[in-house]
């Protein structure tokens with residue numbers, strides 16, 4: 124299907140409006156390749172007809188929302204893998220988790236109860252779920268090891284001390300994340316045989332994540348270009364490989380809300396090519412191994 128300059132501009136602006144994604148002039152092929160199947164499915168023979176159909180002012184709100192959802196599901200890039208890039212997860216295990224453990228102990232002691240307020244983690248832009256599930260595996264392994272070592276000076280942590288929220292704009296990716304089912308290719312990316320054995324069961328050609336990992340994550344649809352501080356406070360936010368798709372105004376709004384939501388000394392982990400420089404000075408940089416992440420001042 125041909126995509127004229129005018130059609131590209133109309134669809135590019137529509138996409139920006141509904142989800143903040145910036146599609147550069149040299150990425151016109153993304154619109155052509157990703158939206159053509161949808162255009163054909165809803166009976167349109169060219170992009171002008173498609174644009175008119177999905178933006179028609181007389182559309183009932185439900186239909187308008189359904190078209191938006193279909194465009195978002197088709198246009199977003201959902202690349203992910205378990206323990207993606209390795210080192211940010213090593214930093215989480217070696218640097219962030221011990222500090223969360225201390226935080227849990229302090230909160231429990233302050234309340235003079237073994238049931239303190241939980242430590243809250245958020246995977247924002249979680250795609251098919253590998254990122255939040257990787258975090259759960261690390262928390263499980265950390266609490267098992269910490270409790271085995273009998274660190275009497277510390278109150279042992281358990282999975283009950285953590286809450287993990289995972290959000291994405293794409294309903295299709297959220298459904299896949301919630302199902303927690305992966306194919307062989309996805310399993311080969313980032314998982315070692317011990318973790319496959321510990322956390323997955325094979326069912327036909329699919330690998331199903333264990334319910335003890337699955338049940339630790341709450342999934343919700345959140346569009347990061349709309350206000351989201353109602354999600355409450357967090358101790359750690361992972362938002363990796365999401366901000367790269369936005370312009371500076373959108374990034375600034377998102378980072379400002381992250382900083383508002385993070386607890387004092389809370390952690391923000393971004394993707395390898397993302398940073399907060401020139402956007403905010405509310406964070407200190409922390410270097411750990413190959414990883415750079417941020418801690419709220």
Ligand SMILES: C[S@@+](CC[C@H](N)C(=O)[O-])C[C@H]1O[C@@H](n2cnc3c(N)ncnc32)[C@H](O)[C@@H]1O
Pocket residue numbers: 142143144199200201202203204207247248249250251254290291292293296345346347348362363364365368394
């Ligand atoms: C490349 S994936 C990153 C997945 C994971 N964080 C990682 O690093 O492996 C980017 C995700 O951001 C989501 N996304 C894109 N625009 C969004 C928006 N406006 N609000 C929330 N999520 C969005 C996409 O649906 C996609 O699943």
